[in-house]
Amino acid sequence: MVDKPLDELTAALRALLPADSVITDPVRLRTYECDGLTYHRATPGVVVLPETAEQIAGVVRACNDFGVPFVARGSGTGLSGGALPRQDGVLIVTSKMRRVLEIDLPNRRAVVEPGVTNLAITEAVRDQGYYYAPDPSSQQVCSIGGNVAENSGGAHCLKYGFTVNHIEACEIVTPDGDLVTLDRMDPGYDLLGAFIGSEGTLGIATKITVRLSRTPEAVTTVLAAFESIEQGGQAVSAIVGVGIVPAAIEMMDALAIEAAEAAVACSYPEGAGAVLIVELDGPEREVVRQFARLQQICSGAFELRTADDPAERAAIWKGRKSAFAAVGRISPAYIVQDGVVPRTSLPKVLAAIDRLSEEYGIRVANVFHAGDGNLHPLVLFDDAESGAGERAETVSGAILDLCIEHGGSITGEHGVGVDKAKYMPRMFSADDLDTMQLVRCAFDPKGLSNPGKVFPTPRLCGEVPGVRKGVHPLVASGQAEQF
């Protein structure tokens, strides 16, 4: 396919970047066709691997010159297809930008490039008694640039908040190619707040100032095994009810435990219908007191394990942190869903998921951040079985309907991306969505920065809002497939 603007743009990109940082070989390009969500695929028109913010700005300006869309990608671990490339566009990959530029412990800040992994920040300051708090399960792989784009969460967000609570400033390349810095201290509108979680639609972060936290004085991790998921759910409500704010409360059901066991031999108590991982941290005396309360609350558990040292703690977390990928051990294919419900609705929603599972003959493993009602149902299916994928997709969508029905949300932390854009109208009215578009258009009037993500219709600014009919334009143009 001859794509004139893209060809001309590629020539321009070669002038901006070293030869081996511009990828056009079709075989190589295809390795970038998807991120962590593999059922949306599109081979990028061209991939660039810049090493500086100026190079990114140059690439974005060149895209503007030729009217070519661009998509940013970090480690490619996203679970909503936020980094799904465009066949007619440029994929800007930040994985070569992995330098920790500055560590300022007195002011508890670190300045890093976007390709630095989440865990690498903690590793750089751990010995001095600091860490970077948000901890998505993919923290050893996922990039901080991607965390900013998705406003990533993690198990410990219950107490410490999401990425947005831990970013002090971002140098960004705006959709028209300007290099600007958004700082939390800036008076006026919270543009940094708007940028974080914008899923690549408002520009690309090129330098990120993160807030560092002090390693807590004491940490106690408890693994409580319950016979049923209801008992586990009751314990969660009781913990929060007495006013304890644990660093994390995680729950896994029997099927998720089975997968984790198969993958990493985490040795969770046998026969558990649900396990709860509760982590208490803070000043020693507080943790000791909270632990005593926790033991009373979890008296219904048939086994209670505690970990006080890092090795034991890692052993407890191992099963939970590997749960998503571990499901590959018990099912040929699966969909990782991400939804939120009010904590008090957990038992009702879980029961309804069970009914869906039975009705469609599709197994659902549940892993969730129970403390804040963030569900991660893993919808399992065999892609070799005809129709199974469609049924799984139906179950997966119905789970989101359940979340909305109970006053929750279609995403807790994985983002909307391309995958959930179609669910946005179920949660928001056309007016709501158009209002959001106004924000987007203020940053990206040409609609070049990650178009087709977040919003159901990749409408250009100035177009009259209306409900989209027929197939998705991405599907129609062959850039994406829907399953």
Next chain:
Amino acid sequence: MTSGGIDPKLINDCVHCGFCLPTCPTYTLWGEEMDSPRGRIHLMKQHVEGTPVTPEMAGHFDACLGCMACVTACPSGVRYDRLIEQTRAEVERVHVREPRERAVREIVFSLFPYPRRLRLLRPGMALAERMAPFLERVHPSLGAMAGLAPQVERRQRIPRLVRARGPRRAVVGMLTGCVQGEFFPQVNAATARVLALEGCDVVIPPGQGCCGALSVHSGREEQARRLARRTVRTFTKAGVDTVVVNAAGCGSSMKEYGQLLDAEPGFRVLDLSEYLVELGPVADRHPLPVTVAYHDACHLAHAQGIRAQPRELLTAIPGLDLREVPESAICCGSAGTYNIFQPEAARDLGDRKAKSVASTGAELLVSANPGCTMQIAAAMRRGGARIRVAHTAEVLDASLRGVSL
């Protein structure tokens, strides 16, 4: 079918989560998807689905060190080790390399797996360093080979049988290997002594050759099977039920003989450290006041899952101070013949590892693979630092015999 010997089922186990990326040496160096395990599996998938092997594609497979760190990291249990072996064999079958590259590969594969041919090289080793610049011009791989040449110790004849000291607790076979046997004879001697001091009759069949590891790891299946069959015959004839191996790369390949030959050999294969821990110590440990950095050879740590045993053996030596090497899970760049075929990447990884090892302040670098030792020592020499190197067996030998290292 165009896919040849690559099993699509193994490919489909990959869920594209990316947990392998940070453990991959080439991704660590270059940050590019197609030089990560996830990207390479994607390339394999493209090939299985009908894309021919292009020189670019082959290049990304060749750039894989086969360190298996990704196998350790993978939560989905993808057998990348099997996949890359199948892929390399497929590349050898269907891909025609450019003539110069072909010639160098022929030299290496008609040399290394053959102890007698290696022996002929010994007198030339001293010359190698001086010839390196000339060889470098002919082909970077030849230059790299010359640059790695170790100072070889005097040949030590090892008897066919070393009797246990004290009451006999076991009878074991011992692999002498090809590179190990010719370039590091002192390691084999130390291994035999340690086993004997711990109460083992050590059977060392003469006429052993290469176990086939180098060929397996490079996709030369036929050569690999031939060498493996011969090794199985040799130890079967020797009548042992346990074969102890002191080279990590050989051990990991021999443990996969069942897969390679479609039949389990009649003996079990254990790494020296694995076997010694299983056996339990009886010999006295004399003090060795030395600071040691222990390097995890990939084919021991990742391919065989042996991390605790060597550390247990080393820390049991009184006076020995064991230091952990940062980024210990990342390959040193040696990787069998990798440092010969991919000299540039191997050099970068070697430099990275040398820096990590230097940061421990240790005076002695211990590892269980001769390739790693050669590689890291060469990198440290380049960086102007010097560190003494030893095999785990040599350290144990010194402690058991009460001699200095």
